[in-house]
Amino acid sequence: EAGVAQSPRYKIIEKRQSVAFWCNPISGHATLYWYQQILGQGPKLLIQFQNNGVVDDSQLPKDRFSAERLKGVDSTLKIQPAKLEDSAVYLCASSLIGLAGAGDTQYFGPGTRLTVL
Amino acid sequence: GIQVEQSPPDLILQEGANSTLRCNFSDSVNNLQWFHQNPWGQLINLFYIPSGTKQNGRLSATTVATERYSLLYISSSKTTDSGVYFCAVENTDKLIFGTGTRLQVFP
Numbered sequence: 001e002a003g004v005a006q007s008p009r010y011k012i013i014e015k016r017q018s019v020a021f022w023c024n025p026i027s028g029h030a031t032l033y034w035y036q037q038i039l040g041q042g043p044k045l046l047i048q049f050q051n052n053g054v055v056d057d058s059q060l061p062k063d064r065f066s067a068e069r070l071k072g073v074d075s076t077l078k079i080q081p082a083k084l085e086d087s088a089v090y091l092c093a094s095s096l097i098g099l100a101g102a103g104d105t106q107y108f109g110p111g112t113r114l115t116v117l
Numbered sequence: 118g119i120q121v122e123q124s125p126p127d128l129i130l131q132e133g134a135n136s137t138l139r140c141n142f143s144d145s146v147n148n149l150q151w152f153h154q155n156p157w158g159q160l161i162n163l164f165y166i167p168s169g170t171k172q173n174g175r176l177s178a179t180t181v182a183t184e185r186y187s188l189l190y191i192s193s194s195k196t197t198d199s200g201v202y203f204c205a206v207e208n209t210d211k212l213i214f215g216t217g218t219r220l221q222v223f224p
Contacts, residue, residue: 033212042121042203042214043160056211089158105150106212108160 002026004109006092012115018080021112025073025094031055032069033106034077035091043091049075079114087116119144119208121215128220130194138189138218140204148207149180151189154217155200163189163202194222 005024013019025032031050035043046065048056051072060067064083069075079086093106120143130136140149151163164171164178166187171178175194180187187204199222205212 042205042217044214045211048211091160093160105162105165107162108152111158113158 004092004094004107006109006112010113013082014117015084016081019082020076020078021090023075023092026107029094029096031095032075033093034067037089037091082116084116089113119213121206121213123215123218130222132222132224134194135192138202140187140215142185142206146206146208149187150205151178152203153200196222196224198222
């Protein structure tokens with residue numbers, strides 16, 4: 001079974017530029033998550049999709065971050081314009097169901113390491 | 118919001134040693150998971166353990182939900198166990214990650 005795929009693996013941009021990340025979840029997984037992991041910290045949830053609908057985006061900085069999951073499969077996360085503090089690893093994860101207490105495991109992709117200069 | 122604290126923050130072991138990692142959380146949770154993040158950044162789920170004890174090879178975990186803590190035991194450690202161990206608790210359909218324990222195992 002193929003895992004969660006992400007691209008690119010690395011990206012270096014200057015502040016105020018735009019950047020987009022792509023994620024392809026495990027086939028058949030209804031729920032997709034984007035996390036931001038700043039160096040030395042645990043991952044922080046940015047947005048959660050159930051199929052193609054948003055379940056939780058309370059921690060997404062909506063003035064500069066946007067995400068979509070068209071057709072309930074692949075997803076893109078965009079930052080426009082980027083700031084220095086956006087330097088982090090952006091992790092995508094997927095799970096089969098995504099319901100609390102359902103015994104659902106999240107499977108993580110390899111991440112995209114973003115450096116903003 | 119719920120707070121998740123892990124201890125120790127850093128741990129250095131010689132190969133073959135045993136260790137115990139602790140996770141404390143501040144409120145009741147639906148779910149608790151332990152993850153290993155290897156030196157290349159890949160996060161791997163180790164255990165889904167909202168309560169009780171589970172074992173998988175040299176690793177085992179125990180969660181005492183009523184006392185709001187979980188323990189991860191690593192026995193006969195190997196260099197490949199190096200990385201960061203996170204516990205994450207599920208509260209209202211959202212995983213909240215702890216601060217992590219960085220483990221380094223030397224030969």
